[in-house]
Amino acid sequence: MATKEFPPPVKWADDRLGIGKIGKNNLRKVFPDHWSFMLGEIALYSFIILLLTGVFLTFWFKPSMAEVEYQGSYSLLKGLHMSEAYASTLDISFDVRGGLLMRQIHHWAAILFVASMMVHLLRTFFTGAFRKPRELNWVIGFAMLFLGIIEGFIGYGLPDDLLSGTGLRITQGMIQASPVIGTWLSFFIFGGEFPGDDMVSRFFTIHVLLIPGLILALVTAHLFLVVYHKHTQYPGPGRTQKNVIGYPLWPVYTAKAGGFFFVVFGITALMGALLQINPVWLYGPYNPAEVTAGSQPDWYMGWLEGSVRLMPGFESTFWGITLSWNLIIPALLIPPAFVTLVAAYPFIEQWITGDHRDHHLLDRPRNMPTRTGIGAAFITFYGLLWIGGGNDLIATHFGISLNNVTWFLRFAVFLGPVLAFWVTRRIAISLQRADNERLLHGLESGIIVRSPDGEYYEKHSPISKYEAYSLTARDRTLPLEIGPETDDNGVRAPRRALKKVRASLSRFYFADAVQKPTAAEIEEAHAHAHAAHGHEDDHHEAVEGVTGTVEVDDATAHKVVEH
Amino acid sequence: MSDEKANLPAVTAEEDHGQVQVAEPIPDPGIEPHENRITDIDPKAADRVERQVATMFSLAGLLAVLACVGYFAIPRDSEVTVGPLTGNANNLTLGLCLGFGLFLIGAGAIQWAKKLMVDVEISEDRHPAYSSPEQKTEITEAFQVGVEESGFTRRKLIRRSLIGAMALLGLPAIVLLRDLGPAPGRKLFGTIWAEGIRVVNDVTLRPIKPSDLVVGQLVNGAPANLAAMQEDSPVEYQNAKAKAAVIMVRIPPAEIQVPPGRENWGIDGILCYSKICTHVGCPISLYEQTTHHVLCPCHQSTFDLADGAKVIFGPAARPLPQLPLAVDAEGYIVAQSGFHEPVGPSFFERG
Ligand code: HEM
């Protein structure tokens, strides 16, 4: 092959940076294709949109709580005293052309950012994409979700309107009620008593510099690891632990992903144009003695709100101190415990299953019934708390008493997840059975056939070898074994109690899962079908006959039949 | 059983780089054969897609220009009305043009990729994340040479003093944050209420006589000395307001249960309570006359104003603090004293 030289500008850069070497490995990098792999992309793109629109907002937003008299063009608030922050938000909304659009895109993108991160997390969870070697990327992703929520909450507070001020007041009250350091923490954060005049400027720096910087660093690490590990893929024909099958970065993914960025940007811009969000001018400036009824935070804060709302009012006072259990439990214990469990899940599961192997093929959620059930329980817990955050809206909308809604939720929060776990696990198991059924006996075609000797049977159509392979391309999962009590020399194995716990957890994890059929079982179903309807002429080349049983090469068949 | 076990995570548990075996009982049939798209076989169809994509891109360009025209041509304050909805015309034009423009660029690119670009799936090999044994050996050796050459492990004095110095450097990093805020001191314990301060309506700022309040009425009140603070220091004003806001109600005396020691805190059924919720400090607002219940809109704590404002429902743990009332020489309602306990959310040192 003749050697090729770069065109001049690329050569210029390559001489100095060696960019050719980077491109060599990456231009034709393969990414597998699946809709669920776009969720993370949505999060990335909304973050970019937040950076772009956010910078626009900083040109006019004044992060100051100094009092001014409003003289802008929104006549209903003219002459009112308010903070510069609130006044400049009104200016952005009414006097800067495109300002309202940018504010609304910024806010919609923030909501989309957090939502897409959450759904992305669920995808990762239910498909087991967090398993080795990707545990750290799970933790990084989780950290971004956490930071994104805080970022959104702080951004929500910047305009210093009545609604956001109320949200901050609630947060401040919780901080103040923390044991030992509560009042100090609150005074340090707010520069003294609430509301003070430091909070907007402090929050601004955190909102536009500190947290976006951290998220940017984490995004970089996250994407680097995706490239380094290469993307996981769903099991299927030709897809193995050792390869990745899909389309190349250049040109297909460049066009698809690049195009998708514009689609997401376009949709958020249309939302910003058409759907009003956070109309701060309707709420008025913050006034610590006023509140709007039915006030709601952005959706992602709802579960914390619910957690606080559902807790009964317990408090202890002794030795001159006060412990506010009504805040310590729902705000300082439950949410951190919940998020820690989520963040540590890969490590917990790994400990239980004892599985330290690399996993590049994803699980279908049904094939891990216990994990899928746990996921459903978490979603239910979160969802019920979230509903609790709107208990007043539910009560008024459906005309039920608020007390009843609250009492119902107080129990449901504990029972609901258990029920969800159990139901989901059962559904997953029956789906597994259905898969095996399909594998062994093919598809029910709905056609009833009468044989010459008068016997009726339903014709089963075969499934393709590709589908059959996809259905079986998974692990046989068995519970961890505990091992002998004593070793060969009669020495008791160390940490036996812990191992027992681990083994029973592992049993809980795998015990009820349905195993895929063995080669022998497939053989048998195959033979049975032929015996029953042998008269039928059904010779297909690769996949056998009526029952959809599948060709098994002899080596595999023997290997498994032996036992 | 033995070789089936090789496939189980349980058994290979401690084996770090074991492989997951999935290609049994059915062997891997290999990638499915590529199926041609209509655009792969019919050049006319491909040309149609080309025209589609080009149209989308051109429209996007046009919309970008339109957005600029709209920016200048449409007055900043002109409104458009569609049915019950109104919106700012300038904003709407900008948003729609940009939104559709961006969307069309994206849709065009995706259509191009899906219909025209080669869609044969290709395969790339994975490589393990861990370093090879040679790399491990090499790096370990290089590291040890460095440790050797620096003498870090041998020269204990250097090592310990360095570690100590680095650890102590954390101190100034924390101490420097001390001036983020003042010490809480007793600030949370008091409000600007004091003996003889009139209760004024918080909107009109007028003082109130008992006869101004009819039975069943609730007014939002403030201390008379609050308004003057706004001129001097808007911050002090806001901070004071955040604690001093009160509600004053008039309830038929027969329906009131007076907590012991508060017999003379009301005036003919007029009672005054802190407006700041004892849960986390929202100003409470919704009053139900018939039950004398007041509800906090934030988490629905409900207080019975006829019964010492005790908590009827919700997450709040303490009654609203009550302000003892009296009538001054001119007949206006005043505070007998400040609150007897801190108002607002609980805190550790509250006692
Ligand atoms: C990382 C994700 C981010 C999230 C989740 C987020 C979220 C928010 C939210 C919810 C608001 C309230 C908007 C409203 O008024 O309705 C806000 C306001 C604001 N954000 Fe962000 N933001 C992010 C990044 C940024 C960045 C990177 C910048 C600037 C470099 C920025 C600058 C601003 C400014 C100046 C405001 C106040 C302006 C206003 O309210 O009109 N934001 N943000």
Ligand code: FES
């Ligand atoms: S602040 Fe009043 S109930 Fe929470």
